[in-house]
Amino acid sequence: xxxSIQQLRGAQPPATDDEVRDAxxxxxxxxxxxxxxxxxNSEAFDAAVAEIAAATRRLLDDLVVAPGSKPADPxxxxxxxxxx
Numbered sequence: 667x668x669x670s671i672q673q674l675r676g677a678q679p680p681a682t683d684d685e686v687r688d689a690x691x692x693x694x695x696x697x698x699x700x701x702x703x704x705x706x707n708s709e710a711f712d713a714a715v716a717e718i719a720a721a722t723r724r725l726l727d728d729l730v731v732a733p734g735s736k737p738a739d740p741x742x743x744x745x746x747x748x749x750x
Contacts, residue, residue, distance in 0.1 A: 674722075676731040683719075686726070690719035 671692045674681035694714045695701055703711040
């Protein structure tokens with residue numbers, strides 16, 4: 667798994683749209699092999715990021731998190747949330 671993609675399930679505060687999009691972008695970069703796609707591929711790349719971000723948001727919104735469960739809260743996210 668790509669190390670840049672972090673667990674967002676059950677995050678407190680809930681994952682932001684930017685965090686969801688960043689995870690989708692990292693996923694598409696990983697599977698496509700592009701850091702930044704060429705002009706010929708940018709439309710397909712951007713559409714994939716948008717679709718995966720939307721699916722991820724639906725998934726996070728629909729998952730039931732058991733009371734008392736403590737998901738991993740990666741250091742990078744704790745730092746970002748603390749600064750916000």
